[in-house]
Amino acid sequence: MTDVLIDMEGGANTRAGRAFAWILFTEIPEGDWWVGGHADNTFVSPPGAFLVNVVVPEGYMNAAHKSDVHAAVTSAITQVMSGSSQAGVAASVLVVIDEVTEGNWGAGGKTISLDSIADSVGLPKSGERFRWVRSYFEAKARQFASAGYPVDVGGLLASAASHRQPPIA
Template structure:
């Protein structure tokens, strides 16, 4: 159930480029979250485009961004449940998003040329994600999205370690899910 919110400068993308980006980025965020691009995962993967005016709503160094690089600037906010992606998965996602944008816009995607395009991965702590009126976490999301079984090899020990940490520091039992 990944969510990708792309904040971009007005006019950065054509409708065709948005469609291409949505298609390719959906695959990228699903692979990073559950290890596979599946039809079940696509049914719950969101890509949202938030367009802002660089003259009045996007500031760099305290001033309106009147001289952006070719294609403008971008902020990619990726939202995953805690435990969804290892650091290797996150690093691969950073590179994949950059490559997709560079190819779509026909720009040099290397750093520092695109150093103003940020990819931020936000992990929602277990117990804070809800759907259909119930609290869900990475276990449920991996199952619903058709994630790979190998993904559990990463998140199960991570969740168990988090629970042990809560217990060792005296958190109430209600602070961690079973």
């Protein structure tokens, strides 16, 4: 699963990139997980019920990246649990991607940005993926400006905040 995370995060297979790839498995006691009103496997497909929560910085994944993550995480679980990745086998593997708003992620007691994460894990900011990230945040900055949001509202890459234009009078 770590390799899936490294791949989905842009391939930062560095010491810092691996240190950023956290996985938490929590087994739910029998009778505490209900699907379709039943605590048994009445509505659970092989290899079992899984709820995978993937947490990423906002604006780092477009729709295609998210689809790739859904497929890769589901495939990894089904391969390990059943040795198969046949269609229909993984209907009870749910993958939810949560995006953390820029400025809301912290480590070591400090707020970290997507820019600083890329720097620390060794991802180049000159490639196609980060160009998409910048485009996303530049559009968000323009949207904030046109709606009259305060300049210090947060939620923007510092490098994209410079693309804020004054509100239209």
